[in-house]
Amino acid sequence: MKSRALRPLGLAAGIATAAIVLAGCSTGGGEQSDPNAPVTLTIATFNDFGYTDALLQEYMDENPNVKIVHNKASTSNDARANYFQKLGKTGLADIEAIEVDWLPEVMQYSDMLAPVPTDLTDRWLDWKVKAATDADGNLIGYGTDIGPEAVCYRSDLFQAAGLPTDRAEVGKLFDGDWANYFKVGDQYVAATGKAFYDSAGGTYQGMINQVEAAYENPSDGKITATTNPEVKDIYDQVTKASATQSAHYSQWSDDWYAGLSNGDFATMLCPGWMLGVISGSAKDVTGWDIAPMFPNGGGNWGGSYLTVPANGKNVEAAQKLADWLTDPATQVKAFENAGTFPSQNEALSDSTLLDSTNEYFNNAPVGQIFSERAKAVTVTPFKGEFYFQVNDAMQKALTRVEDGTQDAKTSWDQWVSEVEAIK
Amino acid sequence: MTVRSPKRIGFGGKSFSSWDLKLSPYLYISPFFILFLIVGLFPIAYTAYISFQDWDLVRGTGTFVGFDQYATVINDPKFWTALRNSFSIFLLSTVPQLILAVFIAVLLDQNIRAKTFWRMGVLLPYVMAPVAVALIFSNMFGDQYGLVNTTLQSLGIPAIKWHSDAFASHIAIATMVNFRWTGYNTLILLAAMQAIPRDFYEAATVDGAGKVRQFFSITLPSLKPTLIFVIITSTIGGLQIFDEPRMYDQTGTGGADNQWLTITLWLYDLGWGQWNFGRAAALAWILFLIILAIGAINLFVTRGLVRDEGKKSDMSRAQMRAARRAAKEAVEASRAAASQKTEVLR
Numbered sequence: 001m002k003s004r005a006l007r008p009l010g011l012a013a014g015i016a017t018a019a020i021v022l023a024g025c026s027t028g029g030g031e032q033s034d035p036n037a038p039v040t041l042t043i044a045t046f047n048d049f050g051y052t053d054a055l056l057q058e059y060m061d062e063n064p065n066v067k068i069v070h071n072k073a074s075t076s077n078d079a080r081a082n083y084f085q086k087l088g089k090t091g092l093a094d095i096e097a098i099e100v101d102w103l104p105e106v107m108q109y110s111d112m113l114a115p116v117p118t119d120l121t122d123r124w125l126d127w128k129v130k131a132a133t134d135a136d137g138n139l140i141g142y143g144t145d146i147g148p149e150a151v152c153y154r155s156d157l158f159q160a161a162g163l164p165t166d167r168a169e170v171g172k173l174f175d176g177d178w179a180n181y182f183k184v185g186d187q188y189v190a191a192t193g194k195a196f197y198d199s200a201g202g203t204y205q206g207m208i209n210q211v212e213a214a215y216e217n218p219s220d221g222k223i224t225a226t227t228n229p230e231v232k233d234i235y236d237q238v239t240k241a242s243a244t245q246s247a248h249y250s251q252w253s254d255d256w257y258a259g260l261s262n263g264d265f266a267t268m269l270c271p272g273w274m275l276g277v278i279s280g281s282a283k284d285v286t287g288w289d290i291a292p293m294f295p296n297g298g299g300n301w302g303g304s305y306l307t308v309p310a311n312g313k314n315v316e317a318a319q320k321l322a323d324w325l326t327d328p329a330t331q332v333k334a335f336e337n338a339g340t341f342p343s344q345n346e347a348l349s350d351s352t353l354l355d356s357t358n359e360y361f362n363n364a365p366v367g368q369i370f371s372e373r374a375k376a377v378t379v380t381p382f383k384g385e386f387y388f389q390v391n392d393a394m395q396k397a398l399t400r401v402e403d404g405t406q407d408a409k410t411s412w413d414q415w416v417s418e419v420e421a422i423k
Numbered sequence: 424m425t426v427r428s429p430k431r432i433g434f435g436g437k438s439f440s441s442w443d444l445k446l447s448p449y450l451y452i453s454p455f456f457i458l459f460l461i462v463g464l465f466p467i468a469y470t471a472y473i474s475f476q477d478w479d480l481v482r483g484t485g486t487f488v489g490f491d492q493y494a495t496v497i498n499d500p501k502f503w504t505a506l507r508n509s510f511s512i513f514l515l516s517t518v519p520q521l522i523l524a525v526f527i528a529v530l531l532d533q534n535i536r537a538k539t540f541w542r543m544g545v546l547l548p549y550v551m552a553p554v555a556v557a558l559i560f561s562n563m564f565g566d567q568y569g570l571v572n573t574t575l576q577s578l579g580i581p582a583i584k585w586h587s588d589a590f591a592s593h594i595a596i597a598t599m600v601n602f603r604w605t606g607y608n609t610l611i612l613l614a615a616m617q618a619i620p621r622d623f624y625e626a627a628t629v630d631g632a633g634k635v636r637q638f639f640s641i642t643l644p645s646l647k648p649t650l651i652f653v654i655i656t657s658t659i660g661g662l663q664i665f666d667e668p669r670m671y672d673q674t675g676t677g678g679a680d681n682q683w684l685t686i687t688l689w690l691y692d693l694g695w696g697q698w699n700f701g702r703a704a705a706l707a708w709i710l711f712l713i714i715l716a717i718g719a720i721n722l723f724v725t726r727g728l729v730r731d732e733g734k735k736s737d738m739s740r741a742q743m744r745a746a747r748r749a750a751k752e753a754v755e756a757s758r759a760a761a762s763q764k765t766e767v768l769r
Contacts, residue, residue: 081695088481105698110479132729252673253586255567262568389697392676399679403566403587406680 050334094318111132141305145340147271149374156287161191171293216384272341272350279360298376337406472702492705513661524608545606557670615649631684
């Protein structure tokens with residue numbers, strides 16, 4: 001008797017629950033389908049994307065039903081922790097900014113992000129799109145900025161070493177492969193006895209970013225780093241040159257910042273965003289300049305995307321906003337606000353961008369230089385699941401050689417055993 | 424005639440009352456244990472569960488791998504390096520710190536002018552945020568342009584490689600810890616010193632004992648229980664040291680050759696750097712067991728030390744049980760005698 005009485009009750013409860021769930025769904029869906037319903041969109045960024053209140057207000061004026069709330073995390077590390085904690089659950093903003101460095105991790109969860117509409121993919125540089133496209137062919141990030149690399153140099157130190165100082169001539173000097181760059185370094189060291197570049201790690205990073213598949217096999221994701229002759233070759237080149245040419249600083253250390261202004265090194269690999277770092281920490285130095293050239297072709301270091309989590313409440317409206325925020329015209333305004341170099345084809349030939357110069361770097365036409373450097377990038381390095389662990393171990397291996405803890409061979413062997421233990 | 428038990432006031436009669444007596448104490452302390460269950464025990468148990476999985480944080484799923492994660496951690500040379508570093512930094516920070524703290528506390532215990540000012544001054548470093556301390560000290564210990572090396576070089580002493588020599592890096596990190604915690608421990612020890620009856624010192628002075636003799640024969644023995652407390656808290660703190668090594672260089676991963684990689688630093692990197700929560704959970708449990716083991720050793724050693732303080736009795740457990748039984752029987756016998764007495768009186 002008891003069980004029979006309970007059964008209909010349970011059924012009724014089940015139906016009621018289902019009805020509530022369905023009702024919840026249908027009202028949610030209804031809101032989304034009406035494009036003019038008032039909606040509040042949240043956008044989460046870090047550092048400075050150049051999305052000022054005034055810029056966001058422009059969108060709100062065009063779309064009176066939209067209210068934008070912009071949350072800025074202070075560092076990208078905070079943003080990264082937040083992003084991965086909430087990605088599989090709820091609580092992310094409607095639009096979340098990600099850094100290119102997190103891409104290997106983000107791509108593992110590409111199914112949780114709303115893909116960018118296919119008609120937009122022509123907007124960005126090829127390699128920018130390719131880096132954020134998953135195995136199913138979905139582009140999961142709206143490209144914002146990029147970090148095309150040139151070489152920054154100290155013209156005063158070059159003069160003292162008897163090297164050319166003029167921007168175009170220095171560009172010609174670096175026109176060639178890395179062996180050529182290190183040859184110039186030898187000349188500089190021979191003439192002055194001082195270091196030529198800041199660190200082995202930074203230089204290595206510039207070189208390895210030109211390798212198509214450095215650490216992992218793109219087809220099956222297996223680690224190939226320790227047997228890849230290209231990696232070994234780059235390692236050998238860098239450690240050999242660094243013995244005399246490197247100032248032995250690890251990037252972002254206090255000593256490195258001090259060295260920037262003390263003239264401890266004469267050149268440095270320089271993505272667009274590095275200009276602000278140099279001019280900010282070496283305020284009184286006059287002499288930093290930019291050579292419109294990068295050894296062995298083009299290179300990219302850094303950059304960001306906007307992503308739209310697929311389980312957000314306002315996916316459609318968020319996609320519309322992300323589309324607008326990464327529009328070439330908007331991105332040029334962001335560049336004016338914060339110096340974030342645009343990744344959109346059209347923006348690269350925008351006259352505002354091309355006309356921009358940098359007073360600190362001897363009035364270098366930075367817009368023009370980096371626009372050309374961006375077009376010179378041909379390789380999209382493959383970065384799989386283990387990229388960071390392998391690369392991090394490599395950076396430590398280089399540091400061990402730099403600070404004299406180990407010689408190049410011992411350090412390489414330790415790196416090999418570390419990489420082999422990764423699983 | 425039978426004896427009527429005294430009438431109880433209240434409801435529910437005898438049974439409720441006895442339940443009340445038995446349960447109430449536990450109910451009163453239950454809020455703490457319920458809270459601990461939610462915010463303490465559950466995470467600990469869940470960590471244990473995750474440590475047996477290959478865990479995917481984002482999707483919240485995992486595959487069971489048994490003791491694989493534990494094996495990987497123990498077999499990783501990094502683990503042993505991290506363990507060595509943790510202990511080395513712990514010893515370098517705790518030992519000099521406690522000696523210094525006792526010394527300063529003795530100074531502050533003297534009859535000096537502006538007592539409160541000095542005492543507050545000692546505590547000042549403790550008020551500073553650990554990250555701020557670490558930032559300032561890391562800058563001072565810069566290899567090339569750090570204040571310490573510049574000073575050394577101007578004195579003709581060669582610069583020390585603070586970021587590549589393991590022992591030097593431990594000293595640098597221990598210095599930060601000492602800077603921050605010496606004052607705190609000083610105040611605790613000072614409070615204990617003030618509780619020592621002054622008559623002891625007066626008597627000792629009359630007997631002709633000097634200051635040094637008084638310190639070793641009166642002050643130190645009286646400080647024993649406090650010292651034990653301080654040692655235990657610094658042990659736990661020392662093995663969990665994180666902020667200082669994390670801020671010691673710009674990457675916060677413990678150095679190129681893991682020179683100052685501590686257990687907690689590696690734990691953080693496994694979890695929040697590599698998103699390998701299964702392995703991080705396994706390491707967390709290993710650290711938990713290590714701390715438990717050291718806590719047990721501490722307890723063992725200190726029980727020997729404190730015996731004369733809170734002495735209960737020299738009897739063994741069996742003896743105590745026997746004594747308890749005897750006492751109970753005696754009470755019952757006296758009760759029986761009393762009831763007989765009342766009967767007689769009636």
